[in-house]
Amino acid sequence: MSFDKLTAWDRQHLIHPVTNFRAHERRGATILESGNGSWLRDIHGNEVLDAFAGLWCVNVGYGQQSVVDAAAAQMSRLPYATGYFSFASEPAIELARRLVELSPNSLQHVYFTLGGSDAVDAAIRYITHYYNSIGQPERKEFIALERGYHGSSGTGAGLTGLPVFHQNFDLPRPNQHHIPCPYAYRNPLGDDPEALIAESVSHLRARVEELGPSRVAAFFCEPILGSGGVLVPPVGWLKAMQDTCRDLDILFVVDEVITGFGRTGPLFACEEEGVEPDLMTLAKGLTSGYAPMGAVLMSDAVYAGIADGNASEFIVGHGQTYSAHPVSAAVALECLRLYHEGGLLSHGQSVTPSFTAHLQRMLEHPLVGDARSRGLLGALELVADKQTRERIDPSVKLHERLAAIAWENGIVFRTFGDSILGFAPALCFTEEEFDILFSRLWRSLDALLEQPDVMKAVA
Ligand SMILES: Cc1ncc(COP(=O)(O)O)c(C=O)c1O
Structure with missing residues (x-):
């Protein structure tokens, strides 16, 4: 296919993510x-x-040929298995077990998505379900960081703290709030780690107080803010935010979509500070982009709240056709092998x-x-x-x-x-x-x- 034909068709038909439509048409695709x-x-x-x-x-x-081979072998054997109606596939079960084994101890259960945005969206839905289930339906307020990025799903984009994801999308929702982020280079306090940590803690405390402590559901953050400009908080910041959430009795959700899978050194950034979130979202390096997949990992307490609360009799209505896709799971297992044994x-x-x-x-x-x-x-x-x-x-x-x-x-x-x-x-x-x-x-x-x-x- 000629380049000219492809660029013309791209201009005419392919909508690109996070772009100015007309500017892209003028520029053309690479x-x-x-x-x-x-x-x-x-x-x-x-x-x-x-x-x-x-x-x-x-x-x-x-x-990486071994990843391609793992995908091809799984495609030949069983290209699709639904997770609905209690069906499952071997690679999906094995991957869930491996992720629980490798992630912080607090996390015991895994729901697989297609990427990071729907992992965040699933986390929000499960948290909402959890509080309704355990009889605290007033906990509906969510807090995240200015300049944070949590994807562009219908709800999750409201937790994202970047204006382009809100403009003309009627976001954030009234129950989605943002506090200033730890941006050392542009913080008047300078880059004194203790001062930056104390500042974030006091912003979170103040916002929870303002919203009403019994009305706040969760705080979401990335260990390092990626799409907000790779803002690197001091070591100790993530742990301090976790401890503050525990003290305030709100759920602590760590979005490791970028920082996971060796990006910051260890397999997960949480490891470096011994952080044990209530929920964690993953994607990207999980399959290294060879196939789409994300995940939300959940503590036993949140899982049990949903399983045994007022919802114990009804179906938890969250699902996707491609949740726990066997080909993506096989790819992820091989990527994990490459990270460790490889x-x-x-x-x-x-x-x-x-x-x-x-x-x-x-x-x-x-x-x-x-x-x-x-x-x-x-x-x-x-x-x-x-x-x-x-x-x-x-x-x-x-x-x-x-x-x-x-x-x-x-x-x-x-x-x-x-x-x-x-x-x-x-x-x-x-x-x-x-x-x-x-x-x-x-x-x-x-x-x-x-x-x-x-x-x-x-x-
Ligand atoms: C921290 C974080 N969360 C969520 C997402 C959304 O993931 P996806 O683009 O796979 O939907 C991203 C994507 O860059 C991200 O960086």
């Missing part, structure tokens, strides 16, 4: 053709180094110092105001003035221009609208690939800075 390791090839044969693992999901890298988790940990050092070195570039990361999840924040931390005028559309220059230089990463660059390389990235990535990035930033209006905006 059509990807294949991938191997951390490298992507486009339809014209250009090779680019993918420092974003697709959409922070292809943690095992492209072209050595990818430890490889990711071993190249993390190189990633961190490269990010820190980028601070010497005139455009880079902040560098932050944990594990293989990182960001650079570009600024107009390093002293005042003034943002670059959004009308410069720096993110779009940098993405185009970077592509020309053979690298892909995420460029956010507010001049933040996000990095989430696959766990198979090598030190040589980091050298390539960061030398091409430096060159791309230089090329950007040479453009007269950018130079003027940062002068």
Whole structure:
């Protein structure tokens, strides 16, 4: 199929996620053709180094033949099994058991979804059901973080704290609330970890008090805010938020859709601080993007509340045709094997110092105001003035221009609208690939800075 035909049909028919429809039509699609390791090839044969693992999901890298084989074998044996009517499949049951074994001790039950948005949505529905079941129907208020991202489902997008997911969608709902997030680089308190933690705790306490402690159902957060600009709270923050939720007697939900599966070092970010949430949402690295799948993990107390409360006689009406899909489950089991027995988790940990050092070195570039990361999840924040931390005028559309220059230089990463660059390389990235990535990035930033209006905006 010719490129011209494909781009024309794309413009006419394919709606892309989170995009300005007309701007996409003008730009046209970048059509990807294949991938191997951390490298992507486009339809014209250009090779680019993918420092974003697709959409922070292809943690095992492209072209893992054992994952393809696992999917093919399951497709031949049993391509579909419903979870309805008490049916199940072997890989789905095994995967549920493995996830419970590997995740924090508090989590004992798993509901599988198709991705992260519906995992968050399922969590909200189960929490609502739980409180109604245990006779606390007044607990309907949900709290999350400004700049947090919890997907774009009809309800979950209201917990997301990013305005584009609300505008014209009539969100957030009246029972969805946001508190300020721990954004060290732009917090007047500076980056004193204790002060940042204390501030978040007091915001949560104050909001619960304001809403009425007996009316609040849950607090949702990511261990590191990904789509909000890779905001990395200090170590100890997640634990402090958990302890505050326990003290306030509200459910604590950790969204590990990005941070799970080795992204921050351990299998789950919760591990690093011994955090044991009441519910946890997963997706992305669960199947490394080779097949769609997400999950919500649930404590025994929440499960039992639903099972034995006022609902014990009726059907819990939550389901999807593709919940616990056997092919996705087989893919996930093989990804888990690659993370552990395949050595990818430890490889990711071993190249993390190189990633961190490269990010820190980028601070010497005139455009880079902040560098932050944990594990293989990182960001650079570009600024107009390093002293005042003034943002670059959004009308410069720096993110779009940098993405185009970077592509020309053979690298892909995420460029956010507010001049933040996000990095989430696959766990198979090598030190040589980091050298390539960061030398091409430096060159791309230089090329950007040479453009007269950018130079003027940062002068
Ligand atoms: C933290 C978090 N939660 C939920 C989601 C939604 O997942 P999905 O895009 O698979 O629906 C994302 C996606 O980026 C995410 O980063």
